[in-house]
Amino acid sequence: MLVRDMGMDGIRSFLLFVLLLLLRACFTISADDTLSKGQSLSAMKTDSISSNGGQFELGFFERGTPPKFYLGIWVKRLVGQRTVWVANRENHLSDPYTSRLEFSEDGNLVLLEASSKKPFWSTSLPNLPSNSTEAALLDNGNLVLRDRSDPSTLFWESFDYPTDTWLPGGALGIDKTGKVPKQLISWKNSEDPSPGLFSLSLRIDPNGSSEYILEWNRSQVYWSSGVWDGKAFSLVPEMSLNYIYNFSFVSNENETYFTYSLYNASIMSIFLVSSTGQIQQLAWVSSVQSVQPWSVFWARPNSLSDVYALCGQFGIYQGNTSQPCDCPKGFEPFSDNQTRLNDWSGGCLRRQPLQCENRNAKNDWFQKIPNITLPISWKAYSAMSVRRCKLVCMNNCSCTAYTHNSSGCLIWEGALLNMQRPSDGGKVGQDIYFRLAADEHQISTKGTKWKVWVIVAVLVASTGLILCLSVCFSIKRKFKHKGEMATSSNDLMLFDLSTETHAINVGTNIQDNDKKRGKKDVELPLFSYESVLAATDNFSTANKLGEGGFGPVYKGKLLKGKEIAVKMLSKRSGQGLEEFRNETTLIAKLQHRNLVKLLGCCIEGDEKILIYEYMPNKSLDFYLFDLAKKKMLDWGTRIHIIEGIAQGLLYLHRYSRLRIIHRDMKPSNILLDSEMNPRISDFGMARIVGDNEIQANTNRIVGTFGYMSPEYAMEGLYSIKSDVFSFGVLLLEIVSGKKNTGFYNHGSLNLLRYAWELWRDGQSLELMDSSIGYPSSTSILVRYINIGLLCVQESPDDRPTMLDVVSMMSNEYAPLPTSKQPAFTAGRKLMHTNPTVNSVENCSINSVTVSVMEA
Numbered sequence: 019m020l021v022r023d024m025g026m027d028g029i030r031s032f033l034l035f036v037l038l039l040l041l042r043a044c045f046t047i048s049a050d051d052t053l054s055k056g057q058s059l060s061a062m063k064t065d066s067i068s069s070n071g072g073q074f075e076l077g078f079f080e081r082g083t084p085p086k087f088y089l090g091i092w093v094k095r096l097v098g099q100r101t102v103w104v105a106n107r108e109n110h111l112s113d114p115y116t117s118r119l120e121f122s123e124d125g126n127l128v129l130l131e132a133s134s135k136k137p138f139w140s141t142s143l144p145n146l147p148s149n150s151t152e153a154a155l156l157d158n159g160n161l162v163l164r165d166r167s168d169p170s171t172l173f174w175e176s177f178d179y180p181t182d183t184w185l186p187g188g189a190l191g192i193d194k195t196g197k198v199p200k201q202l203i204s205w206k207n208s209e210d211p212s213p214g215l216f217s218l219s220l221r222i223d224p225n226g227s228s229e230y231i232l233e234w235n236r237s238q239v240y241w242s243s244g245v246w247d248g249k250a251f252s253l254v255p256e257m258s259l260n261y262i263y264n265f266s267f268v269s270n271e272n273e274t275y276f277t278y279s280l281y282n283a284s285i286m287s288i289f290l291v292s293s294t295g296q297i298q299q300l301a302w303v304s305s306v307q308s309v310q311p312w313s314v315f316w317a318r319p320n321s322l323s324d325v326y327a328l329c330g331q332f333g334i335y336q337g338n339t340s341q342p343c344d345c346p347k348g349f350e351p352f353s354d355n356q357t358r359l360n361d362w363s364g365g366c367l368r369r370q371p372l373q374c375e376n377r378n379a380k381n382d383w384f385q386k387i388p389n390i391t392l393p394i395s396w397k398a399y400s401a402m403s404v405r406r407c408k409l410v411c412m413n414n415c416s417c418t419a420y421t422h423n424s425s426g427c428l429i430w431e432g433a434l435l436n437m438q439r440p441s442d443g444g445k446v447g448q449d450i451y452f453r454l455a456a457d458e459h460q461i462s463t464k465g466t467k468w469k470v471w472v473i474v475a476v477l478v479a480s481t482g483l484i485l486c487l488s489v490c491f492s493i494k495r496k497f498k499h500k501g502e503m504a505t506s507s508n509d510l511m512l513f514d515l516s517t518e519t520h521a522i523n524v525g526t527n528i529q530d531n532d533k534k535r536g537k538k539d540v541e542l543p544l545f546s547y548e549s550v551l552a553a554t555d556n557f558s559t560a561n562k563l564g565e566g567g568f569g570p571v572y573k574g575k576l577l578k579g580k581e582i583a584v585k586m587l588s589k590r591s592g593q594g595l596e597e598f599r600n601e602t603t604l605i606a607k608l609q610h611r612n613l614v615k616l617l618g619c620c621i622e623g624d625e626k627i628l629i630y631e632y633m634p635n636k637s638l639d640f641y642l643f644d645l646a647k648k649k650m651l652d653w654g655t656r657i658h659i660i661e662g663i664a665q666g667l668l669y670l671h672r673y674s675r676l677r678i679i680h681r682d683m684k685p686s687n688i689l690l691d692s693e694m695n696p697r698i699s700d701f702g703m704a705r706i707v708g709d710n711e712i713q714a715n716t717n718r719i720v721g722t723f724g725y726m727s728p729e730y731a732m733e734g735l736y737s738i739k740s741d742v743f744s745f746g747v748l749l750l751e752i753v754s755g756k757k758n759t760g761f762y763n764h765g766s767l768n769l770l771r772y773a774w775e776l777w778r779d780g781q782s783l784e785l786m787d788s789s790i791g792y793p794s795s796t797s798i799l800v801r802y803i804n805i806g807l808l809c810v811q812e813s814p815d816d817r818p819t820m821l822d823v824v825s826m827m828s829n830e831y832a833p834l835p836t837s838k839q840p841a842f843t844a845g846r847k848l849m850h851t852n853p854t855v856n857s858v859e860n861c862s863i864n865s866v867t868v869s870v871m872e873a
């Protein structure tokens with residue numbers, strides 16, 4: 019019924035309005051089914067027109083909170099009213115008081131709000147006979163724009179622009195004349211008719227067969243109807259029970275489409291693409307006046323688990339329960355309002371953004387999500403160890419997850435789609451590790467309100483505690499300053515000579531700390547000599563771990579049980595106290611998982627002592643060159659060690675603000691922690707012992723022969739490329755299990771030459787340490803040997819940087835440059851220019867070997 023302007027008499031028109039509303043609601047009064055020029059439908063008055071038979075109605079409806087208004091056609095029912103077409107699905111109205119549908123001057127239908135000039139929707143046809151157009155809602159639910167004088171001439175019909183519903187008599191197919199294809203696009207959710215991610219359209223093969231496909235985001239096909247055999251689609255056998263629908267295929271020079279009709283026209287039936295990505299056939303079951311008057315005849319895909327990316331990015335499908343999707347730990351739904359309506363198109367978002375690009379932040383970590391089906395589009399790496407798999411993912415900021423099983427390693431980049439808990443049969447799950455921000459460790463997984471309160475409570479409590487502690491400390495300190503200065507011999511509490519700070523927080527934010535160096539700076543803990551004595555049992559020989567390049571190293575134990583390594587520096591370095599403290603503080607700020615951590619220092623008279631964390635598994639040379647123990651380093655571990663060293667060196671060279679050149683990379687300086695992770699030790703020693711420059715009068719070159727680059731050994735020139743050389747030697751030693759020096763084989767005088775000759779002859783595999791058998795995949799190792807050879811080239815300019823090395827290691831398929839002949843002729847000249855070389859610790863044997871080399 020068309021409700022026209024009722025005149026100005028307030029009460030009368032109001033009563034009439036109410037009466038009309040009542041009538042409209044209670045009876046299906048067959049009203050005008052047309053709208054002509056001069057007439058309009060107003061949203062405020064809930065005007066509408068109905069089809070002749072009273073099945074369909076065109077008017078305004080509202081959805082969502084806050085309400086949004088749309089013009090649409092619905093199946094007119096007291097219960098189970100169902101919208102089948104929306105005019106302005108992308109362009110909702112928000113002001114119902116001034117919104118109306120009317121004819122424009124040129125005869126087009128337009129949807130307007132008084133406040134805005136631009137129509138929200140329009141039929142926008144050119145060349146209409148402007149005075150004689152009218153709109154009519156036909157009995158099959160088709161809204162048409164036609165010529166009043168000749169109703170069979172249709173200028174426009176809503177069947178050409180279906181939304182998510184296909185009505186009998188409508189067509190679904192493609193147009194060969196360049197008009198938009200007739201396809202169905204789902205609603206976002208039951209409260210939002212704007213275009214969702216799922217669509218149904220016709221696809222025609224080159225050989226002429228046609229089928230319907232369901233697509234996700236107009237790009238990813240996840241269901242197909244199978245080809246049309248003249249009666250039904252092959253994968254929808256329900257259709258061959260053909261007593262309800264009469265499908266027919268039409269193809270002419272203008273278009274190709276399917277249409278259907280009902281054998282019994284009194285049955286009400288519709289096809290639609292649901293917002294959960296299924297195509298459904300619904301029928302109105304009039305005999306059942308129940309809550310669910312529409313019954314689903316069939317749906318495809320049968321199960322929601324086959325809908326592509328139903329749960330969005332990072333969402334996990336957990337069965338077709340009332341809440342089909344869920345977010346993994348550390349993630350939360352994109353929008354609670356949407357997920358309440360089972361709209362997971364936004365997926366899940368990280369609660370804490372990743373800090374991967376931020377060099378100063380804590381490392382991301384990996385959360386295990388157990389037993390889920392694998393997300394789509396992975397990169398596979400066969401024969402890769404768990405550790406390496408994790409490392410490859412950790413080192414690439416675009417990697418979001420990895421998984422590992424006996425057949426190899428899979429890595430994902432970007433958003434993860436299509437994960438499921440394998441509840442309904444057939445599918446198998448695996449444990450997948452998701453990259454999360456470090457902060458996620460601390461955050462509880464409960465609801466947000468609760469979480470906020472807990473965080474507030476924790477903050478309040480901890481500030482209180484810190485305040486209290488600091489008051490206690492400063493009182494205690496005052497006592498100390500006044501009274502007994504020395505701590506008791508078994509009190510291992512650290513104390514700090516010059517500053518007010520107590521938090522020992524080195525390395526968290528290097529740049530900030532550096533900026534405000536001075537009184538307020540965070541200092542390196544200073545241990546009392548007494549406490550060091552107590553920890554090492556008075557430097558007892560039983561506790562001696564060995565003699566390093568700069569002095570003896572002892573094992574120690576703090577009162578709380580923490581084990582430490584205590585390194586006594588030989589007394590000859592000429593650095594002052596303040597300088598020494600500054601340097602150690604700087605070095606302590608270098609923190610990386612492949613560096614040994616400097617915990618503190620101790621100064622007593624001439625004695626300078628460094629305190630490191632203790633590494634239970636000794637050093638690499640302990641295993642690598644021992645016939646019995648080398649078997650403990652399997653290929654996975656060796657690869658892991660090589661990569662760890664590369665990462666540690668890269669950090670020293672590039673990312674630490676100090677740009678440390680190690681100058682003494684060798685297996686005994688690679689310590690191994692309890693999980694056999696490599697940790698570089700003795701870095702920054704040049705700074706600590708005051709050997710920043712090459713000093714002519716010290717007669718000392720820091721370094722160990724066999725690992726020193728030729729330019730450093732001969733001319734004392736060092737650069738980051740000297741460390742790259744040492745790294746190359748180390749790499750080849752780790753792969754071959756043989757020392758560079760003291761190596762005689764097949765006429766080659768040292769390992770570098772031997773490796774290079776093998777590689778040149780394409781026999782690199784010969785180099786591999788045969789005592790632990792061959793790895794399942796040799797390609798990585800061959801690649802590493804190539805990288806090692808690139809590092810030991812004679813000219814520093816030819817050698818790659820550590821950044822190059824790390825990227826060559828992680829991009830397994832990138833081609834490598836060809837290596838030049840390595841530097842293995844450095845020995846003799848070296849002995850000439852540095853006659854005092856024997857004073858360098860730990861290398862006298864090596865240096866002899868070097869001198870023999872060229873004989």
Ligand SMILES: *[C@@H]1O[C@H](CO)[C@@H](O)[C@H](O)[C@H]1NC(C)=O
Nearest residue numbers: 055122123124147148149150
């Ligand atoms: C069509 O409309 C114009 C004004 O827009 C009017 O002048 C003309 O007489 C109308 N013609 C008919 C056939 O109604």
Ligand SMILES: *[C@@H]1O[C@H](CO)[C@@H](O)[C@H](O)[C@H]1NC(C)=O
Nearest residue numbers: 222223224225226227228245
């Ligand atoms: C050609 O059509 C047949 C069905 O008639 C179908 O099975 C086949 O996949 C189609 N081939 C191509 C290349 O589209």
Ligand SMILES: *[C@@H]1O[C@H](CO)[C@@H](O)[C@H](O)[C@H]1NC(C)=O
Nearest residue numbers: 215234235236237331363364
């Ligand atoms: C859908 O595809 C478009 C590009 O075609 C892309 O920009 C958009 O992010 C995709 N949507 C989702 C949810 O992936």
Ligand SMILES: *[C@@H]1O[C@H](CO)[C@@H](O)[C@H](O)[C@H]1NC(C)=O
Nearest residue numbers: 264265266277278279280281
């Ligand atoms: C099925 O539909 C086609 C085209 O709409 C029509 O020609 C045919 O008569 C219909 N068949 C029956 C049995 O109604």
Ligand SMILES: *[C@@H]1O[C@H](CO)[C@@H](O)[C@H](O)[C@H]1NC(C)=O
Nearest residue numbers: 194195268269270271272273
């Ligand atoms: C195809 O389109 C042209 C131009 O619109 C029309 O003349 C012709 O009748 C159409 N053919 C069919 C089969 O509908």
Ligand SMILES: *[C@@H]1O[C@H](CO)[C@@H](O)[C@H](O)[C@H]1NC(C)=O
Nearest residue numbers: 281282283284285286304305
């Ligand atoms: C059509 O369906 C209605 C209601 O389901 C039924 O009463 C009627 O008998 C059917 N007509 C035919 C021809 O089957």
Ligand SMILES: *[C@@H]1O[C@H](CO)[C@@H](O)[C@H](O)[C@H]1NC(C)=O
Nearest residue numbers: 317319320321322338339340
């Ligand atoms: C789950 O899906 C199956 C297959 O579509 C259906 O039969 C069943 O009713 C669904 N269960 C629920 C709880 O929706």
Ligand SMILES: *[C@@H]1O[C@H](CO)[C@@H](O)[C@H](O)[C@H]1NC(C)=O
Nearest residue numbers: 082083084353354355356358
């Ligand atoms: C979510 O819904 C509530 C009411 O249900 C509404 O107040 C709020 O604005 C909505 N939030 C968004 C982002 O739409």
Ligand SMILES: *[C@@H]1O[C@H](CO)[C@@H](O)[C@H](O)[C@H]1NC(C)=O
Nearest residue numbers: 413414415416431825828829
């Ligand atoms: C990380 O992965 C992306 C995508 O595969 C690749 O382009 C990039 O080179 C990788 N970065 C590194 C450092 O390997």
Ligand SMILES: *[C@@H]1O[C@H](CO)[C@@H](O)[C@H](O)[C@H]1NC(C)=O
Nearest residue numbers: 392422423424425426428448
């Ligand atoms: C390992 O994962 C791959 C990738 O999905 C799978 O094909 C293979 O069956 C899995 N192997 C085992 C032993 O689980």
Ligand SMILES: *[C@@H]1O[C@H](CO)[C@@H](O)[C@H](O)[C@H]1NC(C)=O
Nearest residue numbers: 389390439440441442446447
């Ligand atoms: C994964 O979950 C499925 C279904 O709950 C279960 O049958 C299967 O045993 C689980 N697999 C593992 C490895 O836990």
